[in-house]
Amino acid sequence: EDVERPTGGRRAKAEKERKRKMKPGSFETMGLSQTMLRAIKRKGYQLPTPIQRKTLPLALSGQDVVGMARTGSGKTAAFVIPMLERLKEHSPKAGAQALILAPTRELVIQLHKAVKELARYTDLRLAVLVGGDSMEAQFAELAANPDIILATPGRLMHHLQEVEGMSLQSVQYCVFDEADQLFEMGFAEQLRAILSGMGDARQTLLFSATLPAALAEFARAGLKSPAFVRLDADT
Numbered sequence: 001e002d003v004e005r006p007t008g009g010r011r012a013k014a015e016k017e018r019k020r021k022m023k024p025g026s027f028e029t030m031g032l033s034q035t036m037l038r039a040i041k042r043k044g045y046q047l048p049t050p051i052q053r054k055t056l057p058l059a060l061s062g063q064d065v066v067g068m069a070r071t072g073s074g075k076t077a078a079f080v081i082p083m084l085e086r087l088k089e090h091s092p093k094a095g096a097q098a099l100i101l102a103p104t105r106e107l108v109i110q111l112h113k114a115v116k117e118l119a120r121y122t123d124l125r126l127a128v129l130v131g132g133d134s135m136e137a138q139f140a141e142l143a144a145n146p147d148i149i150l151a152t153p154g155r156l157m158h159h160l161q162e163v164e165g166m167s168l169q170s171v172q173y174c175v176f177d178e179a180d181q182l183f184e185m186g187f188a189e190q191l192r193a194i195l196s197g198m199g200d201a202r203q204t205l206l207f208s209a210t211l212p213a214a215l216a217e218f219a220r221a222g223l224k225s226p227a228f229v230r231l232d233a234d235t
């Protein structure tokens, strides 16, 4: 029986855990699903980072968001958690439900790892479309009807041109990550083509370290009255 009875140390730990969960702004106070909370806990996240605390309630309510915060501030989970809560499960309908764009192959591969971990208790299917991998392998991923496409703009456009019947009309959640880099790397034209290929009934989020004029203009064209979330370098 003594294994079942909490020791003083276990009771103190349980109390600490209860206090953490009740803390204003904790993941537990955000109305997230049990599945999502489990995945966040499994990832080892105790409390949201400042950008997550500000962005999550807005994005979870369905708002478009422009988020600015330094590297390493936790922007990925700020857009992945609302995406997973919105999609919930695999859709047998044709076409992806979500699209995440990033400027480089390495960044997309990092994002894929993060999404896979946070989606571990769902049946959502992911596809990675980046340069350097064979088109054939990516055709096979697309044939499995992925819910979430993670891509660089160049390779995504290539697929849109090559794959008969491929469309972005089904996308209801779209993220432009490292958007300033996307522009600096000369993807502006592809990004505009991608925007025009998506339906209007979608939520769009854009994350960037800076917001130069061309990017602000792009945000005006692609996002619906977005909320601006900005964290200064030292917060």
Ligand code: ADP
Pocket (backbone or CB within 6 Å): 044, 045, 046, 047, 048, 049, 052, 069, 070, 071, 072, 073, 074, 075, 076, 077
């Ligand atoms: P950014 O995109 O802003 O550069 P990332 O989303 O890549 O930052 O996150 C940076 C690191 O912080 C990653 O290792 C990530 O797993 C970790 N991280 C994110 N959110 C939390 C959190 N709430 N608690 C602890 N670590 C976190």
Ligand code: MG
Pocket (backbone or CB within 6 Å): 075, 076, 177
């Ligand atoms: Mg990032």
